[in-house]
Amino acid sequence: MKKRVITILFGLVGIGVGLAFLPALWTVIGIADGTWVNNGITDALIGLIIFWVLSELSAGFIIRRLERAETFLEKQSPSYLLFGSLGTIIGLVLAAIISIPFYNFPGPFGALIPIILMLLLGYLGFRMGTTRRDEWRKLLSIRNKPKDNAESGDILERKAGDNFRKYKLLDTSVIIDGRVEAIAKTGFIEGTLLVPTFVVHELQLISDSADALKRGRGRRGLDILNRMKEDPELHVEMYDGDFEDMTEVDSKLLKLAKMLDGIVMTNDYNLNKVAQFQNVPVLNINALANALKPEVLPGEGMTVNVIKAGTERQQGVAYLEDGTMVVVEDGQFYMNQPLNVIVTSAIQTAAGRMIFAKPEHQQKSLKDQPEGNPASKSTKGQKRR
Secondary structure, eight states, rough: OHHHHHHHHHHHHHHHHHHHHHHHHHHHHTTTTSSSSSSHHHHHHHHHHHHHHHHHHHHHHHHHHHHHHHHHHHHHHHHHHHHHHHHHHHHHHHHHHHHHGGGSSSTHHHHHHHHHHHHHHHHHEEEEEHTTHHHHHHHHOOOOOOSSHHHHHHHHHHHHHOOOSSSSEEOOOHHOOHHHHHEEEOOOOOOOSEEEEEHHHHHHHHOOOHHHHHHHHHHHHHHHHHHHHHHHTOOEEEEEEOHHHEHHHHHHEEEEHHHHHHEEEOHHHHHHHHHHHTTTTTEEEEHHHHSSSSSSTOOEEEEEEOOEEEEEOEEEEOOTOOOOOEEEGGGGBBSEEEEEEEEEEEEEEEEEEEEEEHHHHHHHHHHSSOOOOOHHHHHHHHHHO
């Protein structure tokens, strides 16, 4: 079916070309008008035959290109197609208006210049429509505001505009890190996780690297990205636009964040500093991890009050002012009295933070005991006997 349509279109074009150009060719050659060669029917047949041969030679190539175009369009979002079509139409209309003076130019320039303008402005309109879809959507969107400007409604709307940014732009480093997926699943990240195509392209370059370590990190990032996109709990979108005047991915990311009024999520220290300098908000996963680290470290001392027995033998349980549980070894011997303890470890669980400690005097006695004392070893041996 496609090949038949292409042949018909080529035939119609061939008839038009034959009727338009062949009479001038016969005149240059010296064949008089009205002969069996130089007449409208012959010109149309010659043009039809020539373009029919061309259609047979190029039909396969044209069909493959059309199938690739169909596949590309099927993968695009409705907003991409809508704004791309509107931009192309606007570009063609502008080209038609600008081309009006050029139709009177002599020779082929009267037809060539308008065609060039239509191709150029049509392409520019398509690019402007597709790369800035979110901006056009904001301009065309009409928000239904309540008729009565109640004070509570105004406050709620102002708070949403001031404190909420819809798009969180993911950097290459934070995708490879992988912790953003777990954080997003907990619901602490609002809005949409936006992944630009130039970030995906950088991940692809890393995954194709000759270095095995870089190649593994790149493939890990692509796997995490595909897993996040398929997860129904996460809102992940792709951004197809690009900034051809820039080469660095970090610069493109910051410019896109400014354009969309979004937030950049990254683990890159340098990108974090540059974003702060350019007044672009940043969410740093490493800063979040540091904020969630336990405030106490092994070896630090504190004073607690053991209030109940633990689950293990001779353990005691105490609580800090913020509700953190402190498990004290041999704490059952010091119930309901202040006790100085030394922190041995601290862990973070889904139920909260837990601290493990030992009584301070017990820790000191272990430190004062000499290591490798032959007398102590012999005493232990006699007791065993």
